[in-house]
Amino acid sequence: MSAARTLTFSIFRYDPQTPGDKPKMVSYQLDETPGMTVFIALNRLREEQDSSLQFDFVCRAGICGSCAMVINGLPTLACRTLTSKFEHTTITLMPLPGFELIGDLSVNTGKFMREIAERLKLWLHPSSDDKDIHILEEPMAPEEAARLYELERCVECGVCVSACATKQMRETFVGAVGLMKIARFEFDCRDNRSADDFYHVIGNQDGVFGCMTLLGCQDNCPKDLPHMQQIAYLRRKMTHALAIS
Amino acid sequence: MTINTFVPNPISPRVLGHRRSAIADQLQSATGIMLGCFLLVHLHFESSILLGKDAFYHVVQFLEGGMFSATGHGYPWTSQIISLIMLVVVMVHAGTALRRFPIQLGQWRALRNQQQIIKHSDSRLWFWQLITGFGLFFLAPVHLYDMLTDPSIGPNLSAERVYHGGLWILYIVLLPMVVIHAMLGLYRVLLKWGWINQRTLLRKLTMIAIVYLLMLGLASLAAYLSIGAELSLPVTPYTPS
Numbered sequence A: 001m002s003a004a005r006t007l008t009f010s011i012f013r014y015d016p017q018t019p020g021d022k023p024k025m026v027s028y029q030l031d032e033t034p035g036m037t038v039f040i041a042l043n044r045l046r047e048e049q050d051s052s053l054q055f056d057f058v059c060r061a062g063i064c065g066s067c068a069m070v071i072n073g074l075p076t077l078a079c080r081t082l083t084s085k086f087e088h089t090t091i092t093l094m095p096l097p098g099f100e101l102i103g104d105l106s107v108n109t110g111k112f113m114r115e116i117a118e119r120l121k122l123w124l125h126p127s128s129d130d131k132d133i134h135i136l137e138e139p140m141a142p143e144e145a146a147r148l149y150e151l152e153r154c155v156e157c158g159v160c161v162s163a164c165a166t167k168q169m170r171e172t173f174v175g176a177v178g179l180m181k182i183a184r185f186e187f188d189c190r191d192n193r194s195a196d197d198f199y200h201v202i203g204n205q206d207g208v209f210g211c212m213t214l215l216g217c218q219d220n221c222p223k224d225l226p227h228m229q230q231i232a233y234l235r236r237k238m239t240h241a242l243a244i245s
Numbered sequence B: 001m002t003i004n005t006f007v008p009n010p011i012s013p014r015v016l017g018h019r020r021s022a023i024a025d026q027l028q029s030a031t032g033i034m035l036g037c038f039l040l041v042h043l044h045f046e047s048s049i050l051l052g053k054d055a056f057y058h059v060v061q062f063l064e065g066g067m068f069s070a071t072g073h074g075y076p077w078t079s080q081i082i083s084l085i086m087l088v089v090v091m092v093h094a095g096t097a098l099r100r101f102p103i104q105l106g107q108w109r110a111l112r113n114q115q116q117i118i119k120h121s122d123s124r125l126w127f128w129q130l131i132t133g134f135g136l137f138f139l140a141p142v143h144l145y146d147m148l149t150d151p152s153i154g155p156n157l158s159a160e161r162v163y164h165g166g167l168w169i170l171y172i173v174l175l176p177m178v179v180i181h182a183m184l185g186l187y188r189v190l191l192k193w194g195w196i197n198q199r200t201l202l203r204k205l206t207m208i209a210i211v212y213l214l215m216l217g218l219a220s221l222a223a224y225l226s227i228g229a230e231l232s233l234p235v236t237p238y239t240p241s
Ligand code: SF4
Pocket: A065, A153, A154, A155, A156, A157, A158, A159, A160, A161, A176, A177, A180, A220, A221, A222, A223, A224, A225
């Protein structure tokens, strides 16, 4: 193997909590090690060079969705990005645009996700008569379970929100993650909401009819969720709900 | 870059379905498809000049209903009616599309900021669709108004319009704008409603269509210019010998 490269990390630094602090890009050097991810590199930088560096992580395995950031122009998960995939030795790191900045690379995706869940009521709405928790749930057809699971894989990383120019321009737009989650409940046979109920939540300019199909969500989602098909499906479904109402 | 990359301030809990936005979305798509298809046909008819004056004459004669007129040349008012219909379609399309336009400075900044930070090719294509759409908002009505007020079309009459009337300046700007806007628009609308899911293939076809239509349009424009240069004023309408 060739000699280890020295990588330069150009990192966005700004702490809104520090009075007088100004946003800037700061460069750090680090020797690359085999199997190094951006997440590993950031941890080493924080341990060895600058303990004030702020970034988020929990699982290190692409499961929690907290380490999303913009790496060389691509919004993605830092723990799943190997530094070896970059030909150039300079790696630029920016926080995800479109969220409240906590500091440096850390953004408040949690706040956004909670608000969107409350706004779109992203939880199961069972039919009113099965309130008794002792009643066994009806078994679900394996195909349906698989279909649900496919959408359930979202880790709420916020990448699709940042990658969407529509969302950046229109802050009240629900974004791909909101639409994907609605699609998930729409498929669920246990959910009692009708197309009409969903129409009231996403059948508008801030919902499915605000999407301009720029496909930043589909192309960047680290979980490869099928945004394009699902949003098109919802759009047709909502148009249909309108036509028969 | 924006520092506090804003978060939707407690998102309004009052989210209601709006019939209007659904209808506007469908109208935008429908008129877009109509205009895109019209452009495809329009550019091909008009490029028949590349096959010679006779070919173009017959195309125009056919489209203007030559077989129903006593002179055999057809009625230029058919062009006026088509122009009028197209003007209405363009207006509906523009009206429904404008609601997407980043009207506020803040929206424009957010868009540019995001495009600087995040590299995404389809968003960039859309950006060109937006810019060309904005240009067409002004240029397309000029062309349509011209056809409404002076509908005379024919190998010599059109060449006169292009060359002596100086309209080549309009066309040389209009052509790339309309071709880019229409083809990217057709690409997007097909994906948008999920009618086609083979995106890579569709994207390739779109790029091929853009290059092809541009070449076709430019070649026809060159043909009109060279015919126009040979004409002496006042121009007599062409009749096949
Ligand atoms: S849909 Fe994909 S990109 Fe969006 S939040 Fe979920 S995992 Fe992240």
